[in-house]
Amino acid sequence: MKLFIHRKDLRTHDLAGFDYLKESGAESLHLLIIDPFLLRKHREKEHSGINFLGHAHRLMRQYHKHQRELHIAYGKPEDVLDAILEQYEIDEVVAHRDFTPYARERDRKLAHVAKQHGAEFTLLLDHMMIHVEPFTDFTGKDGYYKVFSAFHRKWLDFLDTNPNPVSPVSLGELKVSKQKLELSEQFKLPFAMDDFKPADDPQSKLEQFVKGKIKDYGEERDYYAIDPSSELNPHLVAGALSVREMYSSAIDREQSEEWIRQIAFRDFYLYQAIYDENYFQxxxxxxxxxxxxxxxxxxxxxxxxxxxxxxxxxxxxxxxxxxxxxxxxxxxxxxxxxxxxxxxxxxxxxxxxxxxxxxxxxxxxxxxxxxxxxxxxxxxxxxxxxxxxxxxxxxxxxxxxxxxxxxxxxxxxxxxxxxxxxxxxxxxxxxxxxxxxxxxxx
Ligand SMILES: Cc1cc2nc3c(=O)[nH]c(=O)nc-3n(C[C@H](O)[C@H](O)[C@H](O)COP(=O)(O)OP(=O)(O)OC[C@H]3O[C@@H](n4cnc5c(N)ncnc54)[C@H](O)[C@@H]3O)c2cc1C
Structure with a gap:
């Protein structure tokens, strides 16, 4: 059996990890770990924490709607993983890559725990439009792009020839295990998910934006008093909406270039965080x-x-x-x-x-x-x-x-x-x- 760990990807469709699970044909256990480190200093009471937990609650409901089990644990990710691998026959742990120093260190520890239990640890790239290694090969560049305009041109060319479409695979098609997780008290959530209002559905907001305001975005995006932007970002950062969905719903629309350019900007910063060794220091x-x-x-x-x-x-x-x-x-x-x-x-x-x-x-x-x-x-x-x-x-x-x-x-x-x-x-x-x-x- 495989273990899939949700992180900043709180949705039930179009996930690289779901494609991977479907392809493997294996049964999978699905887990969301609420990491106390990320909620330190009472972040659950601040807007950023409330946004994430509201999306976590929404994810729980989506699993429920699909009659699938999502396990939620609270604790250091490596401790939670260790407890699960101790109890269950899991041969592979699957999650999505993240590039912050904290995430890299967390994943190093998770890989170590998985190895101790004889399980594979597989990290997949999910939250960028481009896959960075093929992109680097495509550019033929010695080193990485440091200036956005040059990166942006190549990014558009790359996606023309290496499309990254929305995946048709969704939760309902996976063999999600019905096993109950028996975790000890220490991994129980110290609050009720019901305390957090489930986040709204981003799909209709995206649809409305691409059908309407997107064509004026280039001209009006800075006129903040008239709300010219999509306001989709809180959904994107929680992963309730995928960047592929945003891109593919906009790319063939007229006058969508400036909005697509912002999506490239996001990829650019993620790309810098991967290649610029000083990014975090x-x-x-x-x-x-x-x-x-x-x-x-x-x-x-x-x-x-x-x-x-x-x-x-x-x-x-x-x-x-x-x-x-x-x-x-x-x-x-x-x-x-x-x-x-x-x-x-x-x-x-x-x-x-x-x-x-x-x-x-x-x-x-x-x-x-x-x-x-x-x-x-x-x-x-x-x-x-x-x-x-x-x-x-x-x-x-x-x-x-x-x-x-x-x-x-x-x-x-x-x-x-x-x-x-x-x-x-x-x-x-x-x-x-x-x-x-x-x-x-x-
Ligand atoms: C000082 C400062 C801090 C910021 N902090 C964050 C942050 O913590 N998280 C965050 O996601 N964005 C941050 N931004 C970027 C930007 O302000 C937000 O992405 C944007 O306001 C989101 O608005 P929107 O949902 O209406 O997206 P839209 O304006 O509709 O844009 C669509 C998408 O393009 C991307 N995007 C837009 N502007 C930028 C940008 N300047 N840089 C990178 N990507 C962009 C976002 O992913 C967004 O979802 C920051 C910008 C500044 C100047």
Missing amino acids: YEKKYDLSALDDRHFEAWYKGETGIPVIDASMRQLNETGCMHNRLRILSAMFLTKNLQCPFTLGEQYFRRKLLDYDNIINRGNWMWCASLGVNASPYFRVVNAVTQSAKYDPEGDYIRQWLPELKHLSAKEIHQPRPDAIVDLKKSRAAAIDVYKGIVNSL
């Missing part, structure tokens, strides 16, 4: 000693006196959502105008974002902070006030999140408040000076 490579956390609290509480920044942080704190343009403004403001290390903002987003993803979050924070291989130039410091006036000309977004400024005119509402913690012009000049030193310290 740039903060140790640069000299960031000129930066400090003086203004961090004002930033995360939305009390900087720059209306668009405060509005976006209030939205984030309350809902876990923040549009991409606002993430850029708020990250550049923190790292550049407030001269705060990017890692503090990165960690704050980890707790707060509904669609938090370690690799994508880090790549974007580094881009904003002008660090790493694919970074904005150090002298790029966007002006939050002019961007606010450009993308939200009536100030509707600010009025929604800062009702105390409702009375101000469309012209006044974007302007720094009298008690703003920094002067945008002066802090921009200072940031350019400091970041010139930082980027040259590598």
Whole structure:
């Protein structure tokens, strides 16, 4: 019998692991491990944890609907696996690959436990559009792409000749074992799944988006006050929706290029995390000693006196959502105008974002902070006030999140408040000076 472990792939169709199980013809036991490490610091009460657990609850229901058994265990993955392999005749453990340092170490430990029990440990690539090894062969490049535009061109060519279609295999076609798992008390969930509202179905949202808003995405994607983007990402990061489904539902639609380009962007950051050995340690490579956390609290509480920044942080704190343009403004403001290390903002987003993803979050924070291989130039410091006036000309977004400024005119509402913690012009000049030193310290 095989053991399939769900991770960031909380769905019951189009999974590389399901294709593999179907092909093998073997019976399989299906497991989701809730890892206490990933819920430390009460993340189950933060938006990112609530999103994941809401999707876990939805997955449980889907298994139930298919009359299949999904076992849920709570504990260190290697301990859970050890207990299961001790009790059951399992010859192979199957899961999907992940590239964060924590995931790599976890999988190293799981491989070790599997080996001790004489079982195979198979990791499959599921959550990227491209398969990285064939892609690397296809590029014929010595080394990897460091710049997105060149990567993007090759990515499109590669998918033209190496399509990665949605799999027709779904849970109902697998021989899922009906055996009960008898795990000891220590592996029982310390909370009830019912405490988490099951996440909504992403399929109808995807369908609506590709039939409607996708054609305006290229022109309107930055106009955050009118909700121009798909808002599918919380489903994608939990794996309730596969990237193949997103790509294949959009690729033949007119004017879908810009949206597809964003999917390539996601693959690009995942690809960087695989090939750039410094991806997770740039903060140790640069000299960031000129930066400090003086203004961090004002930033995360939305009390900087720059209306668009405060509005976006209030939205984030309350809902876990923040549009991409606002993430850029708020990250550049923190790292550049407030001269705060990017890692503090990165960690704050980890707790707060509904669609938090370690690799994508880090790549974007580094881009904003002008660090790493694919970074904005150090002298790029966007002006939050002019961007606010450009993308939200009536100030509707600010009025929604800062009702105390409702009375101000469309012209006044974007302007720094009298008690703003920094002067945008002066802090921009200072940031350019400091970041010139930082980027040259590598
Ligand atoms: C500082 C900062 C932090 C971020 N943190 C995260 C994070 O933790 N998790 C995360 O998934 N994204 C993150 N992003 C990227 C981006 O903001 C979100 O992917 C996007 O806002 C999701 O919105 P949407 O669901 O409407 O997707 P759409 O705008 O409809 O885009 C479709 C898909 O394209 C991908 N995408 C879009 N923008 C980007 C981007 N800039 N980089 C990589 N992929 C992108 C996403 O997978 C998304 O599902 C961050 C961006 C910044 C500037």
